[in-house]
Amino acid sequence: MTGFALAIHGGCGVMAKLDLSEAEWQAARNDLGRALVAGHAVLAAGGRALDAVQAAVMVMEDSPHFNAGHGAALNENGIHELDASIMDGETLAAGAVCAAQHIRNPVAAARAVLDHGDAVLLAGAAADRFAARMGLPTEPQDYFTTERRKQALAAMKAHVAAGTEAGAKEAEKHGTVGAVALDLHGHLAAATSTGGYNNKPDGRVGDSPVIGAGTYARDGVCAVSGTGKGEYFIRHVVGHEIAARMAYLGEDLSTAAERVVMEDLKPHNIGAGLVAVAANGDIAAPYNTDGMFRGWVTADGRFHVASHAEVFEYVPKDDPA
Structure with a gap:
């Protein structure tokens, strides 16, 4: 293996271009770029794909522009x-x-669960207690809250009251962040983090923490991180389905990912997207909404970020701050 690859997403169903100022769009793209830089630094130094995806996701969890960590959605x-x-x-x-x-950083807690090895999934207050025991930073609820999420919750409650929930904008509903990577040793990894969807039922759990649905990685095949209506990602076991199509049908990454997002999920009329990387370094980032926050690093070391159709080059600042 002579190369590495990295791709990230910050959720599909992003807002219409006119919903934010250009400065706000630029700020979100900058944080995508910072996430890419964090993951790329790990891979370029010969580090593990597992460490790279965690590093990238943590940057997005700390950003108010994405639905994970600080800036996460609010339930009912x-x-x-x-x-x-x-x-x-x-x-x-x-x-x-x-x-x-x-x-504070749920993906760091997920990594601690992986490293601890006794379980795959910890829930609710037990997860919070585990993170505290592991010495991970914890925060009061108001740390995660932003004005935009309060407005989205109010908008979704108004839709429910008016019976127009199905017509809500994708940006009012959900969002997720994720990363996939291939390292110099040929190993793959994936990570995903989310606050779920706005006005979700108390206790609802989506696909992001479900291995094989919102997150999946298998050396020699692919790594996948999804974003969209999680209940359908769980039903279709999306991450594993893409890997299975590649392993058993011989499809390439782009074909497998496109068929799952654009064909298997299409009848459900839901917003869906994902990023994936194959064992050969190919990257796919299909989505069926107006946009998806996304980014990737090309073989020449250039960083690319996007929210809608237009793709921007991100140039890292000399000062990492």
Whole structure:
């Protein structure tokens, strides 16, 4: 193996271009770029894909522009319940947390679950207690709250009251962040983190912490991180389905990913997207909404970020701050 690859997403169903100022769009793209830089630094130094995806996702969890960590969605009771998972394609080891309320970086807790090895998925208050025992930073609920998420919750409640929930904008519904990577040693990894969807039922858990659905990695095949209506990603076991199509039907990454997003999920009329990387370094990022926050690094070391159709080059600043 002579190369590495990295791709990230910050959720599909992004807002219409006119919903934010150009400065706000630029800020979101900058944070995508910063996430790419964090993951790329690990891979360029010969580090593990597992460490790279965690590093990239943590940057997006700390950003207010994405629905994970700081800036996560609020459930029907105005509470943040956070989900995340991470998977090592070399060993198929995985870790996840769901319905946590105080973990600053849920993907770091998922990684701790993986490293601890006793479980794959920890839920609710037990996940919060585990993170605290592992020395991971925890926060009060208001740390995760942003004005935009409050407005989205109010908008979704208004839709429910008016019976127009099906017509809500994708950006009012959900969002997720994720990363996939191939390292110099030929190993794959994937990680995903989310606050779920706005006004979700108390205790609802989506696909992001479900291994094989929202997150999957298998050496020699692919790594996948999804974003969209999680219930359907769970039903279709999307991450594993893409890997299975490649392994058993011989499809390439682009074909397998496109068929799952654009054909298998299409009859459900839901927003869906994902990023994936194959064992040969190919990258796919299909989505069926107006946009998807996404980014990737090309073989020449250039960083690319996008929200809608237009793709921008991100030039890292000399000062990492």
